Amino acid sequence: MAEDAFTEHRPLLFTLAYEMLGSAADAEDVLQESYLRWSAVDPDEVEHPRAYLVRVVTRQALNHRRAVRARREDYVGTWLPEPIRTAPDVSDDAVLAESVSMAMLLVLETLNPTERAVFVLHDVFGYTHGEIAASIGRNEVAVRQIAHRARRHVHARRRRFAPDSAASREVVRRFLHAAATGEVQTLMDLLAPDAVQLSDGGGKAVAARRPLTGRADIARFVLRVLRSTTEDTRIEYATYNGMPAARFVTGAALEWLVAFEVHDGRITGLYGVRNPDKLHRAEHVLPLDRGGRRPR
Template sequence: MAEDAFTEHRPLLFTIAYEMLGSATDAEDVLQESYLRWRTVDPATVRHPRAYLVRIVTRQGLNHLRAAKARREEYVGTWLPEPIRTAPEVSDDAILAESVSMAMMLVLETLNPTERAVFVLHDVFGYTHREIAASIGRTEVTVRQIAHRARRHVHARRRRFDSDSDAARAIVERFLLAAATGEVQALMDLLAPEIVQISDGGGKVVAARRPIIGRDDVARFVLGVIRSTAATTRVEHATYNGMPAARFLTDGELDWLVAFEIHDGRITGLYGIRNPEKLHLADTVHPLDRGEPQPWKR
C-alpha cells in the first residue's frame, strides 16, 4: 500500500528534507506535501518506491528551499538550523553525523538551492550524477559540474569535529561545572583558541546578534550568561544534530539549547538556539537514515 511504503521510508525522506532545508518544521511540511502527491500515484506502476519518493521529496524540498532563502536574508541576528534531537546511534555513522551537524548545516546554507540538493544527494546519500539529473531536471554533465563546485566550496569551509561520545559528553560536563562555579581557568582550558560562539534568538528573545570569536571573548560571554540565568534553571544533557548538547529549562520550559562542537579534546564551537519558534519540536526524537541508493526508475 502507498501509506505503508511512505511510512517505511519516512526516516530517509525526513533526513533528505532536513539536510536540504535546515528546518525540521519545513522538512515535515515537505513530507506532508510529498505524501499527498504520492497518494495520487498508482503503486502498481512504481518499481522502486523508495527511489521514487526520494525524487518527490527532492523536488518539493527545492521549492521550499528557494522560498526559504529569501526569508533568511531578512532574518534578525545570526541564523542557525532548527535543532533536531537525534538518537545516540546517529553518531556511529560518521557521514550522517557530520552532515547534520550545526557546522555542516551552516556551510550548506552558503550554497545555492541546486548546489545544496546535489551535494546532499551525491556526497551524503550516494546517488549518482545521472540519478540526480533525472530528479532535478538537469543534464548529467551539468550535475557533475554543480557537484564539483559544491564539494570544493564545502571542503574549503567545513570544520572538523568529534561525534558525540562519552569523552565529548565528559568535556561538556566539565564545561558546565566550570561555568556554573565561575572557575575561569578551568573554563578557558576547555576552549580552543579559535572557538566560535553563535547565538540565534531570531529577534524574539535576547541573544548575541553576531558570532563571538576567540577563547577570551567567548569565556566572558559564557560567564555573563550563566550569571544572568535564573536560579530556577535546570540543565539536561541530550544529543542534538549528532552532537552533545545541553538543554536549559526555566520553570520547566525549554529556554535555550546549546550544541557543542568538540575536536581534539577542546570545544571549538558553541551553538545556542533561543528562538522559541525553533525550540517547539526540540523534544521530538527524529529517526534519521541515509539508506542505500536505489535506481530512480519507476
C-alpha cells in the first residue's frame, strides 16, 4: 500500500526536509504535500519507492524554501532553526548529528536553495551526482559544480562540532549551576574565549536582538536571564539537534530552551529559542534517519 511505503521511509524523508528547511513545521508541510502526490501514484508502477519519494520531497522542499525566503528576511531579531528533540543515540552517527546541529543549519541558511539541496543530498545522505541531477532537474555536470561550490562555502564557515555526550552534558549542568548560584568565575571558566550566544524570540518573546560574543557579555546575559526566572521554573536536561540542551519549564509550559555547543570541555555556542511558534513540537523525540548511506 502507498501508506505503508511512505510510513516506512518517513524518518528519512522528514530528516531530508528538515535539513533543507530548518523548520520542523515546514518539513511536516512538505511531507503532507509529498504524501498527497505519492497517494495519487500507482505504487506498483514505481520500481524504487524510496528513491521516488526522495525526489518528490526534494522538489517540494525546494519549492517551499523559495516561498518562505521573504518570511525569513522579515523575521524580527535573530532567526534560529526550529529545535527538534533528538534521541541521545543520534550522536552515534556523527555525520547526522553535525548535519542537524544549530551551527550547521545556520551555515546552510547562507546557501541558495539549490546549493543547499545538493549539499544535503550529497554530503549528508550520500546520493550520487547523477541521482541528485534527477531529483532537482539539472544535468550531472552542473550538479558537480554546485556541489563543489556549496562544500567550499560550508567548510569555510562551519564551526567546531562535538556531538552530545555525558561529558558535554556535565559541562552544561556545571554551567547552569554556576549561573544559578552566581559563581561568576566558574561561569567564565566554562565559556570558550570566542563563545557566541544567539537568542530567537521572533518578536513574540523577550530575547537578545543581536548575537553576543565573548565570555564577559555572555556571562552577564546568562546571569541576568537566570535571575529573571520565577521560583517555580525548573530546568530539564535533554538532547536537541544532537546537542546537549536545557529546557526551562514553568508549570506545564516550556518557556524556552537552550542548546549548547561544547568543545574540549568548554561551551563555544549557546542557542536560545523563546519564540513560542518554534516550541510546539519540542516535547516529543523525532526519529531521524539518513537511509543507511555514507557520504561520498
